[in-house]
Amino acid sequence: MHSALFTYIAQYTQATLTEEQQALVQQAFHPKKLRKKQYLLQEGDICRYMGFVVSGAMRQYSVDEKGAEHVVQFALENWWVGDRESYLMLTPSLYNIDAWEDTQLLVVEKADLLQLYEQVPALLQMARQMDDRHSMATQRRINAAISFSAEKRYAEFVECHPEFVQRFPQHLIASYLGITKETLSRIRKQAL
């Protein structure tokens, strides 16, 4: 169960963990199974742990006054879920996170993770690389949001995230792009 995580760490850091370090990681990261539609976090909750997705598919979304959902993030295998703001500041989250497919997670609490960073430098290294990747991706997404038409945003999305296109339905992708499902449907029709 933890091996996916070890592989992932190795991939990001070119470092192999000692057996001792592996044991520490196994102690800190707890397996958690979520059935489809089950919440990992609900609006108002404080996000007390981060999760590493071993298998499955999850989404993070906000709900507006009218009850409409807006997908802020998708997460598949080998990616992380959790609301960073709530996690870092210990404030009630603005978001919901739930499983879109049955999902296996490895969750780690903040205190344990901070301690691990000292014991397993490779983990810290990995975290920084994750942050880097994340900040580059969000920068591009913001640029797309303010610069591109809906059509162009969708084209870029398909090119950069074909995995998401396969695993999530169109109305979620539309919401991720900041448009309605009807508009996305028309864009797709036109693009043929």
Place this chain on the structure above:
Amino acid sequence: MHSALFTYIAQYTQATLTEEQQALVQQAFHPKKLRKKQYLLQEGDICRYMGFVVSGAMRQYSVDEKGAEHVVQFALENWWVGDRESYLMLTPSLYNIDAWEDTQLLVVEKADLLQLYEQVPALLQMARQMDDRHSMATQRRINAAISFSAEKRYAEFVECHPEFVQRFPQHLIASYLGITKETLSRIRKQAL
């Protein structure tokens, strides 16, 4: 000239640097003055250093096919400028960064900064906190972009970034919000 940076580091880390560490920081961070309108980075350049804004105002923006500018980031005193993606990956930048007011920077090259992180742990700590703040802010901005109307995005912007409203003209703020200057002008008129 470097004292603003020391104050900033202290504020973020509750750590005071030793004289030795201060000397190392002074060696690595080079003062750079930019006149209004002068480029720090142009599209296609590789971003070889990050800058800490001691005084002044800068903006990072992209230019679309039609020649329209889209502001991706503003930076005032005590904030950082540079294109993270280009800096991290050593790829040509998609953005331009220029001074909106006469600006004093402290710039630091990647290799020097990485070395400093080892010598001055407080700097590393600060960098991580910066990344955290940045990722929380961008998450909110993305959520606003996909969830809110232009009017609401502007209201939130004014509330969260009054400094920007004072120092940058409306057409730049409009572009930051992903709308045209005419639309912003109408929103402001209506909001009275």
Place this chain on the structure above:
DNA sequence: AAAAAGCGTTGACAAATGTCAACAGGACAG
């Protein structure tokens, strides 16, 4: 098997936002 919920599509129409052109005042450079 039947019913319900989820998904994608379409049409008619409404609302939001963009585009283009013009204008006015202020800042600024020659």
Place this chain on the structure above:
DNA sequence: CTGTCCTGTTGACATTTGTCAACGCTTTTT
């Protein structure tokens, strides 16, 4: 001082996108 550029505003109009309702189809639940 004078002209130019920058900024913000306004109006008329075009385009994009959203809203609402309906439909067919599949999947899930009962």
